[in-house]
Amino acid sequence: MHGRSxxxxxxxxxxxxxxxxxxxxxxxxxxVVDAGFTVICPDLRGYGHSSKPTPSADHENxxxxxxxxxxxxxxxxxGHEQFAIAGHDRGSYxxxxxxxxxxxxxxxxxxxxxxxxxxxxxxxxxxxxETWWHxxxxxxxxxxxxxxxxxxGWYQPDPHTMxxxxxxxxxxxxxxPDTVRSMLEDYAAGLHVDRLADEHDRSTGRAVxxxxxxxxxxxxx
Numbered sequence: 001m002h003g004r005s006x007x008x009x010x011x012x013x014x015x016x017x018x019x020x021x022x023x024x025x026x027x028x029x030x031x032v033v034d035a036g037f038t039v040i041c042p043d044l045r046g047y048g049h050s051s052k053p054t055p056s057a058d059h060e061n062x063x064x065x066x067x068x069x070x071x072x073x074x075x076x077x078x079g080h081e082q083f084a085i086a087g088h089d090r091g092s093y094x095x096x097x098x099x100x101x102x103x104x105x106x107x108x109x110x111x112x113x114x115x116x117x118x119x120x121x122x123x124x125x126x127x128x129x130e131t132w133w134h135x136x137x138x139x140x141x142x143x144x145x146x147x148x149x150x151x152x153g154w155y156q157p158d159p160h161t162m163x164x165x166x167x168x169x170x171x172x173x174x175x176x177p178d179t180v181r182s183m184l185e186d187y188a189a190g191l192h193v194d195r196l197a198d199e200h201d202r203s204t205g206r207a208v209x210x211x212x213x214x215x216x217x218x219x220x221x
Contacts, residue, residue, distance in 0.1 A: 001074050002049035003042030007033035010107070011080040013071060014041045017089020017113075019155055019183050021048035021173050023166040024088075040078065044091060045070050046182025048173045055182075059189035062182065064097035065197060071098050072105065086110035090186055093117060093194065099208045100201060109208060117190050118198035138187035147184070148177045 003022040016024045022041035029039045043050040045067050084107050087095030092114040099106040137143050147154045151174040159167035173179050
C-alpha cells in the first residue's frame, strides 16, 4: 500500500473516496496531527499508487472486506493494535467494514457522505437512478473502455479547488489504465459481493457498536 503517515499518539486512518488518492486529506491530516494523533493516509487497493491485483470473476478481491483487510494488515505493520478510522465516499464503506470485521481494533468510526450500500440500493428510485447513474455505469465494461481512453477528460480534476500537489498526485494516478480499471472494479464489487455482505450482516443482526469519539477526534468530522 502507498500512502503517508505523520504524528504521534493514538492512530487515525483516513480513507479517501473515488477517484481520489490519499492526498485528498491534505488539509485535514495536519490538523489531526497537531491535535496529538498519528495519522495514516493510504491509497486504497487499486487507487493511487497502491497495488492493483487482477480482478476476480466475483469481484471479491476489490470488495470492502478485502480493502478492510488491507487496512488491518497495514496497521499491524505500522505497530498499531487499535486505531480510529474515518472514510469518505467509497472509503466510508471500507471504514465501516473495518469496524464490523475488526470491532476489537477499531476504537472510533466516522462515516462521511454515505449509508451502507445495501440500504442505498434498496432505496433506489427514479430520482436516485438519474442523479447517481454512475454507480451502475461504472460497474460495466463499457465504462472501463470509455474512461480509460480519456480519464482526465472524464473526471476533470481542478487544481484550483483541489490544491496543486493533490491535483498532481491524482492526475499521475489517472494516467495509469490499470488504476482506472481497478477503481471501477470497486463499483462492481459494491453491486455484488459488498451488497451480499451487508445483507448477511443485517440478517444476522451484526452491527457497529455505538460509542464515543476518540478524545477531540469528533471536532474534525
